[in-house]
Amino acid sequence: xxxxxxxxxxxxREPQPSLATxxxxxxxxxxxxxxxxxxxxxxxxxxxxAVVDGWPRLSWGFLTGYPSRNPEIAGILxxxxxxxxxxxxxxxxxxxxxxxxxxxxxxxxxPGRLTSLIELNISNLAGVPSIIYGLLGLELFVRAMQMGxxxxxxxxxxxxxxxxxxxxxxxxxxxxVPYSLREACYALxxxxxxxxxxxxxxxxxxxxxxxxxxxxxxxIGETAPLIMIGALTYVAFLPDSLMSPFTALPIQIxxxxxxxxxxxxxxxxxxxxxxxxxxxxxxxxxxWLRVRLQRRVNW
Amino acid sequence: xxxxxxTPRETxxxxxxxxxxxxxxxxEESGTPQVKMRTELLRAWFGPTEVLKGISLPILKNxxxxxxxxxxxxxxxxxxxxxxxxxxxxxxxVEGKAYLDEQNIYEASVNPIRVRQRIGMVFQKANxxxxxxxxxxVLAGLRLQGVRPRSPDELVEKALRQxxxxxxxxxxxxxxGVSLSGGQQQRLCIARALVLEPEVLLMDEPCSAxxxxxxxxxxxxxxxxxxxxxxxxxxxxxxxxxxVADFTAFLYLGELIEYDKTDTIFRTPRDPRTEAYITGRFG
Amino acid sequence: xxxxxxxxxxxxARTALxxxxxxxxxxxxxxxxxxxxxxxxxxxxxILVLIVETAGFFQEVSLRDFFGDTQWTPLFAKKHFGIWAxxxxxxxxxxxxxxxxxxxxxxxxxxxxxxAEERVRRVLKPIMExxxxxxxxxxGYFALTFVTPLLQKVVPGLxxxxxxxxxxxxxxxxxxxxxxLSEDALYAVPTSLREAAYALGATRLATTFRVVIPSAxxxxxxxxxxxxxxxxxxxxxxxxxxGQQPRFTFDPRVPVETMTAYIVQVSLGDTPTGTLEFRxxxxxxxxxxxxxxxxxxxxxxxxxxxxxxSLW
Numbered sequence: 001x002x003x004x005x006x007x008x009x010x011x012x013r014e015p016q017p018s019l020a021t022x023x024x025x026x027x028x029x030x031x032x033x034x035x036x037x038x039x040x041x042x043x044x045x046x047x048x049x050a051v052v053d054g055w056p057r058l059s060w061g062f063l064t065g066y067p068s069r070n071p072e073i074a075g076i077l078x079x080x081x082x083x084x085x086x087x088x089x090x091x092x093x094x095x096x097x098x099x100x101x102x103x104x105x106x107x108x109x110x111p112g113r114l115t116s117l118i119e120l121n122i123s124n125l126a127g128v129p130s131i132i133y134g135l136l137g138l139e140l141f142v143r144a145m146q147m148g149x150x151x152x153x154x155x156x157x158x159x160x161x162x163x164x165x166x167x168x169x170x171x172x173x174x175x176x177v178p179y180s181l182r183e184a185c186y187a188l189x190x191x192x193x194x195x196x197x198x199x200x201x202x203x204x205x206x207x208x209x210x211x212x213x214x215x216x217x218x219x220i221g222e223t224a225p226l227i228m229i230g231a232l233t234y235v236a237f238l239p240d241s242l243m244s245p246f247t248a249l250p251i252q253i254x255x256x257x258x259x260x261x262x263x264x265x266x267x268x269x270x271x272x273x274x275x276x277x278x279x280x281x282x283x284x285x286x287x288w289l290r291v292r293l294q295r296r297v298n299w
Numbered sequence: 300x301x302x303x304x305x306t307p308r309e310t311x312x313x314x315x316x317x318x319x320x321x322x323x324x325x326x327e328e329s330g331t332p333q334v335k336m337r338t339e340l341l342r343a344w345f346g347p348t349e350v351l352k353g354i355s356l357p358i359l360k361n362x363x364x365x366x367x368x369x370x371x372x373x374x375x376x377x378x379x380x381x382x383x384x385x386x387x388x389x390x391x392x393v394e395g396k397a398y399l400d401e402q403n404i405y406e407a408s409v410n411p412i413r414v415r416q417r418i419g420m421v422f423q424k425a426n427x428x429x430x431x432x433x434x435x436x437v438l439a440g441l442r443l444q445g446v447r448p449r450s451p452d453e454l455v456e457k458a459l460r461q462x463x464x465x466x467x468x469x470x471x472x473x474x475x476g477v478s479l480s481g482g483q484q485q486r487l488c489i490a491r492a493l494v495l496e497p498e499v500l501l502m503d504e505p506c507s508a509x510x511x512x513x514x515x516x517x518x519x520x521x522x523x524x525x526x527x528x529x530x531x532x533x534x535x536x537x538x539x540x541x542x543v544a545d546f547t548a549f550l551y552l553g554e555l556i557e558y559d560k561t562d563t564i565f566r567t568p569r570d571p572r573t574e575a576y577i578t579g580r581f582g
Numbered sequence: 583x584x585x586x587x588x589x590x591x592x593x594x595a596r597t598a599l600x601x602x603x604x605x606x607x608x609x610x611x612x613x614x615x616x617x618x619x620x621x622x623x624x625x626x627x628x629i630l631v632l633i634v635e636t637a638g639f640f641q642e643v644s645l646r647d648f649f650g651d652t653q654w655t656p657l658f659a660k661k662h663f664g665i666w667a668x669x670x671x672x673x674x675x676x677x678x679x680x681x682x683x684x685x686x687x688x689x690x691x692x693x694x695x696x697x698a699e700e701r702v703r704r705v706l707k708p709i710m711e712x713x714x715x716x717x718x719x720x721x722g723y724f725a726l727t728f729v730t731p732l733l734q735k736v737v738p739g740l741x742x743x744x745x746x747x748x749x750x751x752x753x754x755x756x757x758x759x760x761x762x763l764s765e766d767a768l769y770a771v772p773t774s775l776r777e778a779a780y781a782l783g784a785t786r787l788a789t790t791f792r793v794v795i796p797s798a799x800x801x802x803x804x805x806x807x808x809x810x811x812x813x814x815x816x817x818x819x820x821x822x823x824x825g826q827q828p829r830f831t832f833d834p835r836v837p838v839e840t841m842t843a844y845i846v847q848v849s850l851g852d853t854p855t856g857t858l859e860f861r862x863x864x865x866x867x868x869x870x871x872x873x874x875x876x877x878x879x880x881x882x883x884x885x886x887x888x889x890x891x892s893l894w
Contacts, residue, residue, distance in 0.1 A: 032693030100617030129815025221717025416783030
């Protein structure tokens with residue numbers, strides 16, 4: 001009897017130190033950690049590489065200079081101004097339409113054939129390669145609507161590009177508002193629009209803003225569609241109107257990368273550092289806004 | 300007393316499929332019941348909340364022990380502590396001892412996986428594996444442990460017969476486990492646990508999602524199972540406890556208020572709180 | 583005394599209020615509907631543009647020349663319109679990317695969903711999103727000036743422009759997509775199934791591989807398909823680092839040209855609009871669109887199935 005119960009204790013204990021049950025799991029987790037670490041390590045290498053390569057050119061003069069045939073004195077001011085102008089215009093066009101569409105889909109429409117068509121359509125648009133938007137912008141805005149290779153055409157193209165993301169993130173934010181609050185508002189005699197304007201939108205604002213900033217931040221790095229609609233690669237002036245020709249930071253970087261001279265590669269690296277810093281700032285702003293506004297809403 | 304705690308056990312072989320089936324008489328016929336499991340000052344937490352405040356409870360071999368109590372009293376947690384499932388939840392913590400035969404399953408050297416191989420569990424909501432057929436669901440425990448049974452069909456049939464499901468599914472063994480009705484799914488889960496021939500079977504409100512007919516079937520089944528297994532059942536249904544259990548433990552706010560023969564608990568409860576609960580004054 | 587005097591004076595008369603509200607409501611509804619329709623118009627616009635220009639292209643080039651040739655030289659004097667040269671470039675770079683990203687992405691997803699602590703998960707997921715947000719022109723630079731020279735030391739005969747380096751970098755680019763979407767699918771598997779497996783004495787590893795991953799299978803496939811779709815449509819990395827020499831080859835060491843890179847090449851050049859040469863980019867764009875659309879539709883379908891649980 002003594003030995004019997006001893007044996008039963010053994011069966012509980014035995015496999016713990018053995019390789020058969022714990023070993024593979026530890027090994028697998030180690031491999032997994034490696035799979036996570038490898039891309040993140042490459043991210044670090046990428047950033048370090050760009051900073052090291054671009055360091056000699058990172059100066060105030062680089063930020064405020066104009067392009068030049070001489071890489072040593074070339075700067076990115078027109079590209080920065082172009083990027084800023086394009087992004088602001090893109091936001092102005094994409095945000096009202098995107099948030100409006102999100103409100104319509106979340107609050108106004110009942111599930112039906114049209115709604116599911118629009119939903120399917122948005123999820124498909126989100127997967128369309130950006131260069132295809134460039135083809136659309138080229139035909140629709142540059143040629144058919146005769147905007148030419150202008151700031152406006154570029155921004156309109158990018159607005160269509162970021163629209164699906166804006167709609168999807170806004171819808172998610174709207175969905176976080178509990179239905180009971182809407183009901184409470186209706187019970188006070190408010191109609192649908194009042195409910196949305198006074199209750200739903202303010203409460204979902206942090207989420208909507210964050211989503212919008214992140215979507216628009218993506219647009220800053222977009223290169224292919226702007227190449228398609230004919231953003232110039234050599235611009236020695238600042239854009240002064242909606243119809244002005246322009247360049248943008250990623251276009252400038254692309255242009256420098258495709259030159260064979262080493263000096264231009266250094267410029268490209270410096271431009272990349274600036275671009276990454278800009279994106280980081282935008283992302284940080286988004287997070288900061290979310291935290292701040294969420295504290296204010298406080299629920 | 301000391302003697303009774305040391306449970307004679309059939310020789311255990313690593314392959315559960317080859318373990319000889321034990322036939323043990325119900326207690327009334329074979330004298331003093333033996334203690335299969337017991338907890339000693341068992342405490343459990345979810346994050347900072349203490350849900351079990353020192354439970355000491357015996358579980359007798361080849362008997363059905365019911366754990367009753369109002370919702371939130373910790374009865375499911377107690378059950379999950381008995382096969383070290385409580386710690387699976389992030390932030391959950393256990394202190395104290397729980398013995399299976401003479402082995403404290405919370406000792407550092409004990410592998411929880413081995414504990415669970417010997418103590419089966421049936422959950423509140425039937426959870427057959429949706430990606431597996433009925434047959435593979437029954438065999439899932441063995442397969443997940445990396446055991447390849449030599450005669451799987453026999454095992455499947457035996458387990459499904461024990462779970463009183465065989466006649467209903469014998470022609471559709473290759474259909475998905477989730478194609479069955481709720482009551483059938485629950486019996487499938489019982490069969491899945493029985494294939495491993497566990498020494499103890501833990502059941503966490505196994506009938507709460509079922510209709511009365513399915514419930515009656517499972518209750519009959521539990522009554523049958525006590526011949527070969529030790530069963531612990533958590534239930535919020537006092538009639539069910541009265542129908543199936545030999546012993547009943549009443550838990551209230553994380554404490555064991557009363558433990559006795561089911562008859563005694565229901566006829567002459569000692570504690571006023573037990574009486575209040577079983578007469579329906581709270582819970 | 584009439585009933586009307588019972589309305590408190592500070593509220594506007596009921597009918598006027600009612601009218602104004604109804605008008606606003608309808609107006610707002612119409613405006614919001616218009617916003618929602620913009621996305622539909624975008625799709626229609628894309629399809630129309632591609633169809634019109636592609637139709638113009640096929641009036642001059644036969645389908646046989648397009649699909650029955652492996653040379654692509656529309657900008658040369660002796661013109662060939664064999665799309666397979668560009669398709670091969672795209673297929674090659676995308677395949678390299680997928681073979682890089684799928685193992686990494688699935689391991690990362692399994693780790694984050696099944697093994698990592700909640701704290702680790704909360705830190706790593708946003709970092710992976712940063713990885714996904716890096717502009718592709720940056721990845722292109724990285725492939726051309728860092729990865730290619732590095733690989734040239736290891737791979738003999740690797741040209742300055744090649745399919746291998748941008749393929750690998752593109753794999754890093756789509757890694758977050760595959761990891762994050764697969765992780766969502768794994769995480770969505772009900773805890774009750776994991777518990778069922780644990781209660782049967784299964785290890786975490788067995789539970790992950792035999793229960794969780796099979797249950798999330800369609801979601802994982804959808805994640806991979808979306809990753810493929812992104813690789814196929816990716817433009818800047820391949821334009822910068824893969825070269826501009828369309829050729830029907832599966833040798834990863836030599837320069838190739840993808841469909842996307844060709845479109846960029848033409849639009850950067852001085853090809854006049856309205857010419858046959860210019861229309862080629864719409865024909866290529868059409869191929870690209872149809873291809874990615876098909877992939878996205880399949881992925882969407884698979885994901886819908888998970889939501890409804892009908893694959894179970």
